[in-house]
Every structure is written in structure tokens, then in C-alpha cells.
Amino acid sequence: MTSYLVRRVTGALVILVIISAITFYLFYAVPRDPARAFCGKICQPETLALIRHNLGMDEPLFVQYWHWLVGIFAGRDFVQFGSCPAPCLGYSFATQEPVFSAIVDRFPVTLSLTLGASVVILAFGILTGMIAAWKVGQPLDKIASSSSVIGASLQIYFVGPLLAFYLVDTMQLIPRPSYVPITENPLDWFTHLLLPWVVLSIIFTANYTRMTRSQMVEQLAEDYVRTARAKGMSSRTVFFRFAWRGAMIPILTIFGVDLATLLGGAIITEQTFSLHGIGELAVRAVQNTDLPMLLGVTIVGAAAIVLLNIVVDVLYAFIDPRVRLS
């Protein structure tokens, strides 16, 4: 197990370095000069050259990448921004704050949003899927299945403002979505994120309902499930102890893949509710062609996905003894 983890993490680091190199080259190869963003309206050529030097952009691309990489471990100094202690991912071109601290600062928001939504998605999706599978062909199944189709066709930027209008503005049932640190007030953290969680989960939940249902139906037809019934296990035991285990494996697989999509959904959700998360950073970075921020967000996002996939793989081993972590 330990050696497995060491190998996986090493592999993940290699992947991250490759991703960062590719992203670095892609971003910095755009045919425009970020230095102009730091230059007044009427920009003198010598000022432009000075800025390039300040930003370290007067060096060959691979040297720039090397500095960037070294900065992560050793920190850097920028004339334009001042010192940037390790781990340094550079300074944002748009907000002039260290990229790393900007990301760290916003990470809890996106983490709360994504984890909370994951819980809602898995809990609700699996629950309704199980109910549908339990009552296959019956009205409850049909309600669950058709509402999942409706859910899947909804869009965050449509549902979000709509629910906000009714639940927050009109009925004032819940507070306006914002981020309250869980360490500050867990209840406020919960109530203020409730709407974003629900909105972000809606489309995904529907998918998991459908998946759980079909997986359960499939598992219920498996030989070992029949064996369990032949042993005299009650339908409930068969359903929850045997079939559920089998159905969870493909669902976990899909969830591992969906994590990336979920992060994407978090971006839209953050935009919709003005939450100051990584997603907002990413969108702003794109709008402003803020290369260091884009690079930082990309790397942190990739790292998060890689890490979560390792977690998913470890979870696998717990659910399915046939998977050995060696």
C-alpha cells in the first residue's frame, strides 16, 4: 500500500511537471505581449523593455520555465511586484498578488463547494437511483427516472439565478450565497452554501440517479446476487449488501472522471453566485489573459484532479478486494 502510494504520487508529480511545461509553452507562446498590461496608455518602447525585464520575459522561454519551476521551491524576486516567497507560482498580472496565496486564499471556497456538492450528488443520486431500482417499473421508479432526465437538462446559469430570485430575494428562506469559513461559523457556512450546492448538484445528481438505477438493475441480475437469494438472504440484504457493492464500483469510476467536470461546474456556480473561489480566479485569468494565474490555476486544478483520482483508486481497493494496490 505504501509503495503503491509512493509510486502513484511520483507518477502524479511527473504528470504535473509535463502539464505545467506544456501549459507554460502554450500560454506564453500566444502572439501578444503581456508587458503591455503594465504600461501606461501611451507606452514608450523603453518602458515596455523595462517591464519585460522586470517580469523576466526577456529571456528564452525554457529559461523562463526553469525560473518558474525553481520559484516553486526556492521563491523568486520580481522588480515589478517585489519578493515572492516559496512556493512561488509568480504574481498575477491582473491583480498583482502572489498567485499561490490567491489560490490558497480561495481554495476553501471551491473545496467547500465541490465537496459539499459531491456529498449531495452521491447521497441524493445514489439514494434516488436505489429507490428507482428497488421499485423498478413502478410509479416511484418512473418519477425518479423522469425527474432525473429533467434535472440533467437544466443548466446552472439558468437554475441558479432563478432559485436565488425565489428562495433568497422573494421568499427570503435562505441567505444570499456567500462563503463563511467553516472555522468561523459552521452553521452559516452550511446555510450560505446550501443553494450553490443544490444548484451545482442538480445536473450531476440526475446522472447518478440514472447510473445507480441501471447499475443496480444490472447487478441484481448477476449470478452472485442470485446466489445470495438462493441462500435465503432477505431482499433488503441482497439489495443493500450485495448488489450495492457491485454497483458502486462503476459509479466510483465515473465519479473519478466527473470530478474534473465538477470543478468545471464549480466555475460556473461561483460565477453565478459571486463566490470568490478558484473558478472565479480562472475565469478572470482567462478574461485578462493573466498568464501566471492561468498557469497556477491550471496546475493546482490538475494536481487536485490527480490527487482525487488517487483517492478514488484507493477507495476502489476498499470496495473491491480484487483490486490490489501493489
Place this chain on the structure above:
Amino acid sequence: MRSHSRRIASMTAVLAAGALALAGCAKGGGGGAPQGAAGTSQKPLENKAVSAIAVGTAADSTGPAPEVTGAKSGGTVYMIDRDDFSHLDPGRIYLNYNASVSKLFTRTLTDYKRDDAGNIKLVGDLATDTGTTTDGGKTWKFTLKDGLKWQDGTPITSADIKYSFERLFADFITEGPDYAETWLVPDAKKPFREQYKGPYDGKELDTIETPDDKTVVFHLNGAHPDFNFTVAMTGYGAVPKAQDTKQKYDKQPFSSGPYKIVSHITDKSLDLERNENWDPKTDPIRHAYPDKFHMEFGIQAQQTTERFLADAGNDKYAFTFHNAVAPERVQEVLGNAEAMKRSIQGLTPFTTFYNINTKRITDINVRKAIITAWPAKQIQQIGGGEINTGKIATTVMSPTVLGYEAFDLYGKLAKPEGDPEAAKKLLAQSGTPNPTVVYAYNQTPTQEKVTVAIKEALTKAGFKVVAKPLNAGTYYDAIGPVDNKYDIYWGGWAADWPTGSTAIQPQYDGRLITDNSPNYTHLNVPEINDAIDKANAITDAAEAGKAWAAIDRQIMEQAAIVPEYYQTYFGLYGSGLGGVRFDPVWGEQSAIDIYVKQ
């Protein structure tokens, strides 16, 4: 002042034609009389700033600022906006958005005072008056008022002012204006940083003298009669030597104004509280009614519009510096009489236009034909009508510039949809009845539509139009080179201070043509260059204004641009606030007269 949109500002090159004309709506919004919105309680917007800009006297410069009727002290004012302020270090500020908030904690030698009628006067802010010059604008003397203090109670001295200018030469201060820097070194033709490297290595700038604690004398390398306007730019705001944290100063500047920064969390919030060391008697411009300001960022125009309409909770006491009414909600707001009572409208200093590359289209009749055939009205309709775009422009200078004169050489207001027949006649005189023109545009869905309209209108007049889509991210890099291969391309401009020198010279002085310079039309007419020099030398502001208006006419006679809009602003604020005004100099909401209704 700098272009209106933060998007433009934070990244010059990102400023894409469409981003401004259209996405710019998200920022710029609309104002003025809505077309076809009959029955609303709207007063038509006038192009009135013209004669209303003046240079004030020492009496005008004396504090305190006249009371706002009904205003009371106390309470917290909220501000919600899309973006955090990109810079707060005065030396790094060029943008209206950053300048608006800086007014609460950064003071400059001179500044603009607005009266109830909307007239603008340049007055002394830190200085007792708007400065004096005895040699036509080469030497400028400013005297500081009594009782000026920093937020820690130490006095603001002439040495502080000198230092504030010296530090602008430092290598990390690159974003702000560089007029004064260029004029304060011995040789204006050579890069200023080669002649002075800033105060951090202990060297001083000899061209600024401080004979005593109250007096600052600037020795410029040439005559600049409107230098007193120059120093009104936030970029020349005061920074105390003792508190200069260099790069870090950008996040938390030291206050000379009525408020001081309590906390600034980048991209999230800025909290201000009263600066007890600010003396209202020294300040002819600012009020400080609220006890506190709480500003939040990351809120899109659509959301601020909804929140202002809902007017619930703390949003009652909220305004926005920059966010305009979201274009899709404009009609709804116009129809909402209650909301209209808390709306702000006005003409911003920002103008947009289509550059005609005079280096490629050398025949003046062809250029005139382009303007004559131009489908201004169709373009405005595609953009969502006047309220979302602006008033159709016919001049180079905006009505917000001192000396502006309204004229319409090509009858664009009479026939805004274009006059193909008249254009054909002009082409016939040119000898090329069917010239080919290359129109380069920013490839966005709306710009695609605009391009279709332009192509159609010009084709009707006999042009052959080749449309070249450009990438939004690299638009300016593409049109920047002097030898670019395009004939017509969109652009935008706002004067750095409301006189013709920055409204006209950077764009139309033919001697300044280089790659990536703002002279995108590459117009180089000796008479105009001469006239610019003459206008720059006129010391009387009103006389200078007339001279600049005449140059404006000359440029339009040369048919170097197709003017597009004088951009308008249309925004909302909460019902619990009073004194929320439009700032015509910055083109957005102003914080300095705001009070909480009690």
C-alpha cells in the same frame, strides 16, 4: 483619464473592439434618451459639458466643500462591483475605476470640483490654487494649504510632494502616466529613466524645488500651459516617503484623504474608515458623511442590477462605482419609475471610432466616402440602441473635453443609416469609383453582425470590402504596426485630462507615429501638427479650448476617422443613499458626496 473599461485598462491589448463596444456595455452601459422607450420619465441627455469646464480660483479652492442638502454624517456605505481595484499606488493608476476610489484616500495638487449644475472646475486640492506660471507654462509653482496631514497626523510637506514625483521614475512604476516624468528630465527626447532612476538610491530630482515646507516649484523642459490639469491625474497623487512600501504600497496606500484603508483583501473586499486627521476645511471637493465604506468585488453587472432592483438589506445602502445596468435589464429599469429615481446617467469621456488608415487610403475623397456611406444607425441598433452604446458621435473630441464644439461635416446625424448616393459622388471625384477596402475586426458574434452591416452599406456605395477577422486577445497587436495591412479598424480613446492636448495630440500628431502608438490612423498633416504646437502653447484655457476645437474640425475634414459613439453611463444605487452623483471626469458613480439617509 484612461479608457473606461477595466478590461481595457488591466490589459491594454485585451481591449478588443468588441469588448468595448459590446462587452463594454456590461461596463459602460447606456444612458441618455432611449430610442423608442416612449413614455418613460427620461430627460434627454445633453452634450453639455462643453463650456462647463473651467479653471477655478483660489477662492474656489478653499474648503470645506459646500454641504449637500439633507446630508447627515454616519452609517456605512456599501459598494458592489465586478472588479477589485487593479492599483491603489497612485503612481500606478491610470484607470478611472482606480481613480474614483482613490479620491477617498489620495489627494493631488489639483482636482476637479463639480457644482450642483454639473459644471466642472479645476481647483487646488492640496494646493491653495491651481498653480501659477509666469513663463507660459515652463515653470509651475504650487503652494500647499495649511493643516494638511497624513493619516498618522504628520504634516504633508512640499518634500512629500517632491518625493511623490521622484518615485515615479522607479523601475517598478510603469503603469501610470508619464507626462510629468518626460517633462521633468533635462532632455524630453531621451528616455526619462536614463536621466534619473528614482529616489531609492538616495538621488534627488533637481528640477523640483522645495524652497520651504509649503512651496513646490516644477521646472519643465518645455512649455505646458495645462500642467495644472496634468497634476490632477491620480497618477500624481501624494505618497509619503516614510510610508513608502514600494511594490506593496499598491495594496495599501497611506491616506491623505478623508478615509483610510482598514483592510484590503485582493479581489474580495476593501474596508475604509474615517481618517480623523483629514481636515474638511482644507478640502474644497470631498465630503465624508459615512463613517465607513465596505466594498465588495466579483459581482457581475447582471447581479448588481438585480440586487439594486431588489433593494433589500444592506443593498439599500449600496452603490457601484463602475457596474452599469446589465444591457438585458435596461428596458425593465427604464420602465420602473421607482428604480429610475435612484439611477445615474451621464456622458463618459470615452469615445469610440473607426480608424481609417490614411497611409493606405491616401485619397481623401475615398475616406470621405467611407464616412458618408457608414451605417452608424445600423451598428447602433445591433449594439442594442443608444442606451446600450452611446450617442452617435461626429467629432474627435468628446463633449466632456474643454472647448468641444458640435459639428457634423458629413451629415451623419441627418442620415445616420448612411448615404450611398452621396458616397458614390465622392468616389467618382476620387478617380477610383470602386476601391477595395480591408476592414479588420474583432471576431465576436456581435462584431460579425456589425461587419455584415458595414460591408452591406459600403458595397452599396460602390466599395469592395474585404473583411479580416482578428483574434480578440491580439487585436491591438495586429493593428499596432505602422505598416499593417488593414484600411479600417475600430478604436477607442479617452482624454487623460479634459483638454485637447490629451484628447487629440497622442492620436493625431503625425510626428509621434511609431509601431503600437495611439496614432492608428497614421495621419500626418503638417498644418495639423503645427496647429497642435500652437494650441499647446496657449495659456488661457478657454482660448486653448477654441484652438483644439478648430483642430478637431481639421482632422474631421481630413476624414481620418469615422466617429462612432460618445459613450454613456447608466447605473443604479440603493434607496437608502443620498448624494450619489455621476462623475463626468471619470464617467462613473462618485463616492465623495454620498450619505446614508437617516
Place this chain on the structure above:
Amino acid sequence: MTTVSWSGEPGTSRGPGPFLSVRDLSVEFSTEDGIVHAVDGLSFDLEKGTTLGIVGESGSGKSVTNLAILGLHDPAHTKIGGEIWLEDQELISAGRGTMEKLRGNRVAMIFQDPLTALSPFHTIGRQIGEVYRKHKGASKKEARDRAVEMLRRVGIPQPETRVDHYPHEFSGGMRQRAMIAMALVCDPDLLIADEPTTALDVTVQAQILDLLKELQQQFGTAIILITHDLGVVAGTADNVLVMYAGRAAERGTVREVLREPRHPYTWGLLSSMPRLNSSVDVPLKPVRGTPPSLLNPPSGCPFHPRCDYPKLAGPELCFNQRPSVSPETGHGDACYLTLEQKKELRTAQTKDHA
């Protein structure tokens, strides 16, 4: 569901009748394509301590019959008729709770592929133990001890460690032994073994069959052995039931059916099977044609499209009328040919072979 009342024979208050009695069983599945008549009018009996071999091709209804005994069919899509008596308990009309108490306890089942039939997510010990806990109310510890004991009994070495292993850590034969251990953990009266050796190689097959026999002798369990392999039946069963298209084709003791097969289908089965005492160069003769569609079974005798002699019993009989097994008891078959005709044809056939 129809309940046919028996006159004369066992009756509702059953005296000392057979241990298991299946009467006129029919099973129909509704599918998207129509109704599948998987079992049609099947009757057979089974005594304690004996083994009944049910033989037939795939789709002949042998597995379905046994799933019906355990009530493991999908109730939403299945219609069952007839009666199944286990001593004095009728199973078709029994409630869910009754069936759950019965399964794994009095009646146990062994499936064909022990790899898919065992849960991959639970240890062998747990899978065995949970049956014991369910039916005998044993504690975890008792269940585990019982699992070890059962594993030992079915011949798994080091049962104390193997009990904690997962099925994928067992070999095929070991898995089937574990499966048998699981089936026998509650000392069932009836064990249904559905092709228990098909997935195993020949040596292991023999071991498993021996194990079953041994256990039967020890505990007097009645066994239904479902197989398509007459060889397996020959060595293990007391009685044989040959099924074709959901119906009984022939029934009798192993000796009767294998020595003097009467139904042409049984002949086909026998001649498609290699024998040790026949010469190697005699080609095997499989039954020609393919099994009939149960969606749309042939008219008359279901075997007639594949039968070589459908006209011998008369010009129309085999084509129009469905034969039932006769005589009622003892060695019987469902064919219109007379005993003499069959004897003649059979003699001629075996001569060809020899």
C-alpha cells in the same frame, strides 16, 4: 396460477408421499418478443437420500424448473402454474418469508460457475457464515467456526486461513468446494446442483461428484443434479429425467434409461456421447437440427422437427398431438411409437454403432 387438485394420489393432506413432488409445473416468461413457455406440464418425484439427474440441452427448462422450486424467478415477468410439494409444504403458493426461511436452509443450491456465483466483495468465510447466522441464529464466532468446519468437510486444506480469503484467491475446484460448503452449511434436505461440474476440468469434476455422493451418504440429502452430460448422471444419479423443450421426454432409473432408452431424443443424446467401450473411429452422432424456439413451440410433439421417425407413428399424429409420458409410473417416455418399434429401431442403431 392454477391449482390442480389431486384425486386419489397424494392429496392436500399428504401422507407418506414422495419427499419432493412436482406436479404439472408450467413456467412462462413474458418478454418483449412474446411469451416464452419455458416449462410445460412437468411432473416428477424425488425421494429422500436419492439423486435425480435432470438432463437436457440448454433451454430445455431444467434450470428454470429448479429456480421455480426455490422461487428465484423474477415475479414481475413470470407466470407459474402447477404445484411443488416439499413434504407437506406447497412452494408455489408460499409467501416470501417462508421461501426465504427455506432457501439455504432446507433447500440449497449450487450453481454452475462458482466464480460469478460467489460474491467477489466478501470473504468465503463470511459468505458461508452468513447463511448459518441467518437460519440458525448463530453468533459471528459460531458462524466462522462453522465455516471452517464446512471448508474442512469439503476438503479445503488449511481452512482456518482460507476462510478469510476472497473467491478470486481460490482455484476453480476450490471455489466449487466452497460453494458446496456454503450450500450444505445448514444441512439441507434437498440440494439442487445446477451443472456443478461444467466449469471444471475433468479430474476436479470427479472429485466434486464424489464429494456430493459422500455427503449424500452421510446426511441423506436428496439431490437434483442438473446436467447436459449423461456421463455425469450415469455415475451419480439414481433416477433420470430427460427434458426437451420444457417437457419431460423420458423418465426412469439410471439403469432403465441408459440401458434401454426409449425416446428418440434420448437415443440422440446417448449417441452424441463418447463411450469408453466403443471404438475410437466411430464418429459421434449429434442430434441434428437445433433446439426449438420456446417463444413459438412446434405443434404436436416438440421433438418432431428433429426426429428421424415422425411418420412411423402414423401420418399426422406426431405433427398434431402432444404426447405425454406413459406409463404414469416407472420407466416412461413421451413418444407415440410403440415399444416394439422403439426396440427395433434401437437395436438397428446400436448395431450400426458397434
